[in-house]
Amino acid sequence: MDTDLNAPHSMGTTIIGVTYDGGVVLGADSRTSTGMYVANRASDKITQLTDNVYVCRSGSAADSQIVSDYVRYFLHQHTIQLGQPATVKVVANLVRLLSYQNKNMLQMGLIVGGWDKYEGAQIYSVPLGGTILRRPFAIGGSGSSYLYGFFDKEWKEGMSKDEAEKLVVEAVSLAIARDGASGGVVRTVTINADGVTRNFYTGDSLPLWHEELEPQNSLLDILSSSSAEPMST
Amino acid sequence: MESAAVSSHDSTIQEIGFERTLYPYVMGTSVLGMKYKDGVLLAADLGGSYGSTLRYKSVERIKPIGKHSLLGASGEISDFQEILRYLDELILYDNMWDDGNSLGPKEVHNYLNRLMYNRRNKFNPLWNSLVLGGVKNGQKYLGMVGMIGTHFEDNHVATGFGNHLARPILRDEWNEDMSFEEAVKLLEKCLRVLLYRDRSSINKFQIAKITEEGVTIFPPYSLKTFWGFSAFKNPTKGAEGSW
Numbered sequence: 001m002d003t004d005l006n007a008p009h010s011m012g013t014t015i016i017g018v019t020y021d022g023g024v025v026l027g028a029d030s031r032t033s034t035g036m037y038v039a040n041r042a043s044d045k046i047t048q049l050t051d052n053v054y055v056c057r058s059g060s061a062a063d064s065q066i067v068s069d070y071v072r073y074f075l076h077q078h079t080i081q082l083g084q085p086a087t088v089k090v091v092a093n094l095v096r097l098l099s100y101q102n103k104n105m106l107q108m109g110l111i112v113g114g115w116d117k118y119e120g121a122q123i124y125s126v127p128l129g130g131t132i133l134r135r136p137f138a139i140g141g142s143g144s145s146y147l148y149g150f151f152d153k154e155w156k157e158g159m160s161k162d163e164a165e166k167l168v169v170e171a172v173s174l175a176i177a178r179d180g181a182s183g184g185v186v187r188t189v190t191i192n193a194d195g196v197t198r199n200f201y202t203g204d205s206l207p208l209w210h211e212e213l214e215p216q217n218s219l220l221d222i223l224s225s226s227s228a229e230p231m232s233t
Numbered sequence: 234m235e236s237a238a239v240s241s242h243d244s245t246i247q248e249i250g251f252e253r254t255l256y257p258y259v260m261g262t263s264v265l266g267m268k269y270k271d272g273v274l275l276a277a278d279l280g281g282s283y284g285s286t287l288r289y290k291s292v293e294r295i296k297p298i299g300k301h302s303l304l305g306a307s308g309e310i311s312d313f314q315e316i317l318r319y320l321d322e323l324i325l326y327d328n329m330w331d332d333g334n335s336l337g338p339k340e341v342h343n344y345l346n347r348l349m350y351n352r353r354n355k356f357n358p359l360w361n362s363l364v365l366g367g368v369k370n371g372q373k374y375l376g377m378v379g380m381i382g383t384h385f386e387d388n389h390v391a392t393g394f395g396n397h398l399a400r401p402i403l404r405d406e407w408n409e410d411m412s413f414e415e416a417v418k419l420l421e422k423c424l425r426v427l428l429y430r431d432r433s434s435i436n437k438f439q440i441a442k443i444t445e446e447g448v449t450i451f452p453p454y455s456l457k458t459f460w461g462f463s464a465f466k467n468p469t470k471g472a473e474g475s476w
Contacts, residue, residue, distance in 0.1 A: 012285060012432075030465075031432075032476060036394070038430045042465035043476040061476060069474045142285060180285040180432045185460050198467070202460040203436075211290035212437070213455040219417050219440055222454055 012181020013045060014143025014172050015056035017113040017123040018155075019136050020164035023192025024113040024121045027168035028056050029143065029176050030184030041184045050075050051196070053091040053114030054189050058141035059128070064108040067098050088114040092124035092132060100130025109140045115191045143175030143182035150174060165190060165199070173206040253357040257309035259283055261294045262433045263395035264305035265423055266364040267407060268373045268388050269416035272444035273366035275305045276420045278427075279453055280435035287435055295441045297448040299324045302338040302367035303441050304345075307392040308380065309360035316359060319348060338367025338374035342384070350382030362392035368445050391423075394431040399423035413442070425456055 016027040032040040045057050047068045055071075057064035071094050075086050092112040099106060112124040125131075125138040137155055139147050150171055159167065165188055172186045186201040204215065216222055264277040281289030294313065295305040298320050306313040323344060327336045336344075342365045352358050363378045376386040389403040402423050411419070417440060427434050436458070441450040469475050 033432050036432045038432055040476055041429050042460065042462070042468060044467075044469045045476070047469070048473050065474055065476070072474060146286075178287050180282055180287050183432070185465065200466050203458055213453065215436065215455040215457040217457055218421055219451060219454060220414055223451070 012143075012179070013058040013141030014147070014175035014179060014182040015045060015058050015109075015111050015140045016144075016147075016168050016171055017056060017111040017125075017138045018159075018164050018168055019113075019121040019123050020159045020161055022121065023115050023161060023190060024123055025161070025164045025168045025188055025190050026054055026056050026111065026113045027172045027186060027188045028141075029172055029182040030187060031182055032061055033181055038183065043184070044187060046187055046189045048072075049091050049112075050079065050086050050114070052085055052116060052191060053088050053112065054191060054196070055091075055095065056111040056113070056140065057108065058110070059108035060106070063106045064110060067095065067106065067108065067110075070098060071095055085116065087116045087118055088112065088122040088124070089119065092122075092126065092134075095124075095126050096130050096132040099126055103128075103130050111138045111140050113191065115193060117193075121192070139171070141175075141182070143172075143179035146175050146178045147171050161190065161192070169201055169206070173201075174209060177209045177212065257312075257360045259289065259310045260433070261292060261307045261310055261313070262431055263391060263393040263399065263427055264294060264307050264362070264364045265395050265399050265403075265420055266305065266366050266375050266377075266390045267403060267411075267416060267420065268366075268375050269411040269413060270409075271413065272368045272442060273303065273373055273375050274413075274416050274420060274440060274442050275303050275364060275366050276424060276438060276440045277305050277307070278424070278434050279437045279439060280433065281310050282433040285432070287433070290435055290437060291453070293439065293450075295439055295450060297441075297443075297450070298341055298365075298367075299327070300335055300447070301369040301443070302336075302341050302365060303443045303448060304341075305364040305366075305392075305441075306361045308362055312359040312361050316345070316348070316361065316363070320344075337369035338365055338376070339369075341365055341367070342374070342376040342378065342386075345378045346382060346384040349378050349380060349384075353381045364390055364392060366443055368443055371445060394427055394434075395423070398426050398430055402426065421456060425458065428456065428458060 014029045018025050026046050028045040030042050032043045049072050110126045115121050123138050125133045169186050176182045188199045190197045259281045266275045275295050277294045279291050281292040298304050358380045366375045377390045378384040389407050391399040436455045437453050439453050
């Protein structure tokens with residue numbers, strides 16, 4: 001089972017977008033893999049499209065990057081012509097158009113999230129094929145398979161900003177625990193009327209899940225501090 | 234998995250009810266091994282991956298064999314369990330002689346080599362890479378056997394991803410007279426790199442040592458990882474849309 005270094009860079013990923021009372025929280029892991037090799041362990045999968053709208057990218061790294069570059073380019077012109085910030089709906093639909101009209105060539109799943117003064121907090125899911133679906137929350141990427149049950153249980157309307165952020169971090173962390181294609185740190189981007197905040201959560205600040213152990217500096221520390229006998233024959 | 238040919242003088246091979254490993258399902262990732270001053274150390278994580286899912290997190294992939302050896306395996310876990318059953322039988326017969334002799338690591342390695350190679354010749358491999366370490370009569374031994382029967386001995390070995398990521402580190406930093414502490418630190422350096430860069434590794438490891446006195450398999454533990462580089466915090470600052 002060797003690494004295929006010519007395999008396309010794919011972000012087997014976990015991405016999440018959640019609305020709360022007054023804004024959105026976007027979350028993602030930070031692992032980009034080439035086959036079984038982790039090409040980048042600290043990637044940033046939450047990309048800015050405009051001041052108030054960001055997108056979570058999953059699937060082919062190349063495809064999602066180039067599409068978000070095109071969308072940013074078109075939106076820049078649109079904002080100048082319009083004279084005010086683009087609405088989240090326009091951004092999401094631009095993403096959809098590129099995705100749909102090139103559906104045979106693109107392999108990516110995106111979650112567009114942002115805040116504007118007309119409709120407030122919005123999350124749009126744009127999966128493979130170019131469907132667009134507006135939902136109160138969206139999950140995507142290979143790691144999302146492990147989160148359907150979790151969200152079925154834990155999601156609720158009208159959360160506060162802190163509750164929403166906590167939910168997203170917990171979810172990404174759970175997916176990282178079970179999806180080999182997800183890993184690294186948890187990045188979040190919170191967007192509301194006051195602006196945008198980026199956050200970064202490393203392994204040691206996340207809770208430990210089933211069968212996970214407290215990280216140590218070395219086995220030698222454990223041996224010198226413990227008095228218990230290790231297994232021997 | 235059932236084997237078709239039960240004994241060597243069986244001239245017919247029954248195809249009915251015969252299974253062969255076509256592709257692996259539950260897999261273990263890298264195993265590392267290295268000689269040090271007092272003996273041999275083996276290290277592996279406790280993960281059993283099921284495709285890209287990290288399904289099982291307490292799979293012990295290093296086991297003692299007899300009095301003088303340690304066996305570590307990567308690859309299909311069911312095949313590893315079958316190998317352990319074969320070795321159990323081997324050691325049992327060895328003990329039944331009750332003649333004061335016991336199979337050492339060289340002998341066990343040779344047996345494993347024959348086992349793997351013969352299976353490969355029948356197009357029905359045991360889908361594993363094995364690391365065999367041991368000490369007998371003061372002689373340290375460390376060898377590897379692959380699923381196609383490739384085998385060799387060395388001062389330090391690695392399977393799977395460890396070949397690419399751990400061996401360069403070991404080549405650079407290993408020396409003949411490492412103390413237990415130095416050896417553990419070196420192994421942990423390799424384990425940490427594998428944790429960062431191997432998709433199928435998990436943060437739960439087991440280190441096992443074998444010396445003239447015997448086998449010690451230390452309890453599972455996790456390693457701290459480092460993510461505090463400033464570049465990691467905001468990688469796309471000034472380059473929006475990159476990764």
